Amino acid sequence: MSIISNIERYISLTEKEQKAFETICEKRVVEKHEFLVEPGQNCYCQIYVINGALRSYFLTPEGEEHTIQFALEDWFISDFNSYITQSPASLYVQACERTEVIEIGYLEVEQLCIEYPVFERFFRLVAQKAFAFSQKRALANLGLSATERFLEFETQYPNIVNRYPQYMLASYLGMSAEFLSKVRKKIKGFEER
Amino acid sequence: MSIISNIERYISLTEKEQKAFETICEKRVVEKHEFLVEPGQNCYCQIYVINGALRSYFLTPEGEEHTIQFALEDWFISDFNSYITQSPASLYVQACERTEVIEIGYLEVEQLCIEYPVFERFFRLVAQKAFAFSQKRALANLGLSATERFLEFETQYPNIVNRYPQYMLASYLGMSAEFLSKVRKKIKGFEER
DNA sequence: CGTCTATTTGAATGTACTCAAAAGCGGTGG
DNA sequence: CCACCGCTTTTGAGTACATTCAAATAGACG
Numbered sequence: 076m077s078i079i080s081n082i083e084r085y086i087s088l089t090e091k092e093q094k095a096f097e098t099i100c101e102k103r104v105v106e107k108h109e110f111l112v113e114p115g116q117n118c119y120c121q122i123y124v125i126n127g128a129l130r131s132y133f134l135t136p137e138g139e140e141h142t143i144q145f146a147l148e149d150w151f152i153s154d155f156n157s158y159i160t161q162s163p164a165s166l167y168v169q170a171c172e173r174t175e176v177i178e179i180g181y182l183e184v185e186q187l188c189i190e191y192p193v194f195e196r197f198f199r200l201v202a203q204k205a206f207a208f209s210q211k212r213a214l215a216n217l218g219l220s221a222t223e224r225f226l227e228f229e230t231q232y233p234n235i236v237n238r239y240p241q242y243m244l245a246s247y248l249g250m251s252a253e254f255l256s257k258v259r260k261k262i263k264g265f266e267e268r
Numbered sequence: 269m270s271i272i273s274n275i276e277r278y279i280s281l282t283e284k285e286q287k288a289f290e291t292i293c294e295k296r297v298v299e300k301h302e303f304l305v306e307p308g309q310n311c312y313c314q315i316y317v318i319n320g321a322l323r324s325y326f327l328t329p330e331g332e333e334h335t336i337q338f339a340l341e342d343w344f345i346s347d348f349n350s351y352i353t354q355s356p357a358s359l360y361v362q363a364c365e366r367t368e369v370i371e372i373g374y375l376e377v378e379q380l381c382i383e384y385p386v387f388e389r390f391f392r393l394v395a396q397k398a399f400a401f402s403q404k405r406a407l408a409n410l411g412l413s414a415t416e417r418f419l420e421f422e423t424q425y426p427n428i429v430n431r432y433p434q435y436m437l438a439s440y441l442g443m444s445a446e447f448l449s450k451v452r453k454k455i456k457g458f459e460e461r
Numbered sequence: 462c463g464t465c466t467a468t469t470t471g472a473a474t475g476t477a478c479t480c481a482a483a484a485g486c487g488g489t490g491g
Numbered sequence: 492c493c494a495c496c497g498c499t500t501t502t503g504a505g506t507a508c509a510t511t512c513a514a515a516t517a518g519a520c521g
Contacts, residue, residue, distance in 0.1 A: 133407065141410045143403065156400040192385040199392035206399040207349040210336065213406050214326065217334045217442055221509070240467065249410050254509055256469055414477070433499065447477055449501055 078123055078177055081149055085200045092191050099183035105170040111178075112154055112168035119161055119181045121153045122146075127174025128238055131166045132246065142247035145235050151201070171239055221250045222258050271316055271370055274342055278393045285384050292376035298363040304371075305347055305361035312354055312374045314346045315339070320367025321431055324359045325439065335440035338428050344394070364432055414443045415451050 078100065079093055088096070102125075105111055111129065112118045122129065129146040131154065143166060146152035154166040158181060188195045215227055225248055229236050236244060245255040271293065272286055281289070295318075298304055304322065305311045315322065322339040324347065336359060339345035347359040351374060381388045408420055418441055422429050429437060438448040 135411050139411060141407070143407060155396075155403060159396045159400055188389070192388060195385060195388045195392055196381070199388055199395055202392055202395035202399050203348075203352045206395055206402055207352055209399055209402040209406065211349060213402065213409075214334070214336060218328050218332055242467070251510060252468075253470085253511085257509090260469080435499070444478060445500075446479085446502085449499095450477090453501080 076149055078125075081123075082197055086193055086197045088193065092193060095187060095191055096194070099179055099187055101178040101180070103176055103178055105174050105176060107170055107172055109170050110167055111170065111176065112157075112164050112166060114165050114167065115163045118164065119158060120178045121151055121155075121158060121181075121184075122168060123177040123179065124148055124150050124152070125175040125177060127176070128171040129168060129174055129176070130171055130239065130243060131168045132243075133166050140243075140246050142243050145232075145239060145243075145247070147234065147238065151205075155205075171243070216249065221248070221254060222262070224248045224250075225255065225258055226262070269342055271318075274316075275390055279386055279390045281386065285386060288380060288384055289387070292372055292380055294371040294373070296369055296371055298367050298369065300363055300365055302363050303360055304363070304369065305350075305357050305359060307358050307360065308356045311357065312351060313371045314344055314348075314351060314374075314377075315361060316370040316372065317341055317343050317345065318368040318370060320369070321364040322361060322367055322369070323364055323432065323436060324361045325436075326359045333436075333439050335436050338425075338432060338436075338440070340427060340431065344398075348398075364436070409442060414441070414447060415455065417441045417443075418448065418451055419455070 079088070079096065082088065082096070100123075101120075105127075111122055112131075114133070124146050126148050129152050130142055131144045131146075131152055132140050132142045134140060144152055152168060154164040154168065157164040157166070161181060184194070184198065188198065216224060219227065225244075228244070228248060241255055241259075242252040245252040248255065250258075272281070272289065275281065275289070293316075294313075298320075304315055305324075307326070317339050319341050322345050323335055324337045324339075324345055325333050325335045327333060337345055345361060347357040347361065350357040350359070354374060377387070377391065381391065409417060412420065418437075421437070421441060434448055434452075435445040438445040441448065443451070
């Protein structure tokens with residue numbers, strides 16, 4: 076699915092508006108393990124995944140990774156706090172496979188919104204949806220055990236579970252990689268009866 | 269601070285736009301313990317706090333409360349997922365003190381955004397900020413111990429800690445009320461040396 | 462095939478929870 | 492104004508869940 080038809084799930088665009096949007100899109104390919112954003116760095120853009128797999132995470136002072144978000148085909152990802160406040164990033168955005176992306180710069184978006192207010196609407200709807208989603212995640216993680224969190228996540232995002240290494244899933248779900256291994260073993264035991 | 273001057277921290281409004289916004293504001297007073305939103309109910313609006321204290325929470329099947337958000341003066345609160353998808357709420361929004369609020373209906377907002385696109389921009393910026401905030405919260409809760417979560421929260425929102433009962437703070441921070449009591453006792457012990 | 466990274470497994474430890482009981486506090490009515 | 496009742500907080504003991512560390516195994520990639 077193209078980024079334009081993705082946008083048109085929220086709003087409809089004239090020919091001219093489509094063209095205007097396309098001019099601010101920067102297509103790019105990143106190899107596995109490569110970074111699109113690094114802490115402190117000046118990459119103020121949102122990233123749209125055409126195909127491949129990205130994730131965002133941060134490092135604690137002790138060196139532990141904490142995954143914030145996964146992004147497969149047709150998802151947006153970035154250090155959003157850094158993006159909207161236009162300040163240095165605190166997250167990494169990293170390719171977990173070879174990935175084709177579109178980068179959309181902050182200044183370009185703001186300019187586009189001024190020229191074509193229809194995009195103001197689009198980015199409002201996207202931000203609202205993202206917020207609702209983020210609240211839902213926070214909610215899902217409160218009051219569930221590690222096993223329940225994993226089961227919930229697996230049924231909602233089976234393709235993510237299959238595509239990312241387990242230690243990343245563990246760091247997203249808020250448990251150690253070792254423990255997730257034990258959780259999955261226990262689940263498998265139940266299924267086999 | 270009035271709701272209009274609050275809005276004008278993001279965008280500037282003409283006299284006419286201010287009037288238009290004011291016509292969709294519904295002022296209301298709720299008493300302590302009263303609900304503004306209840307699960308399943310048809311109250312599709314965002315709530316702005318003039319003065320007082322609200323919170324949103326949900327109940328697990330086992331009857332445990334989980335606090336999602338606190339709202340003091342000049343904050344917005346609602347079951348946001350329900351608001352944007354226009355579906356029945358799953359959260360309670362409850363007054364923790366006698367509180368003056370302004371209710372802003374979904375349909376009225378959408379209509380206003382069509383007539384005055386400047387509000388499209390306002391609600392985009394608010395949604396983006398809310399999303400960034402929500403991500404920051406998720407991030408803060410990953411990888412911190414219960415004690416660290418409380419200390420972090422206390423330094424960032426001392427007025428919330430003073431104004432809401434402890435069991436609500438505990439249910440926001442993801443720990444039992446008893447354990448928060450023990451955490452605070454231990455912290456006090458350290459401070460007194 | 463060898464190296465490096467990721468996963469599995471086990472034992473010991475620790476953090477946070479549950480349950481139960483007591484103490485504190487605030488509001489209400491006599 | 493005081494006494495009582497209900498709700499919140501505190502405290503302690505026992506328990507469960509999840510972590511850490513270490514070692515062994517499995518898998519991926521050049």
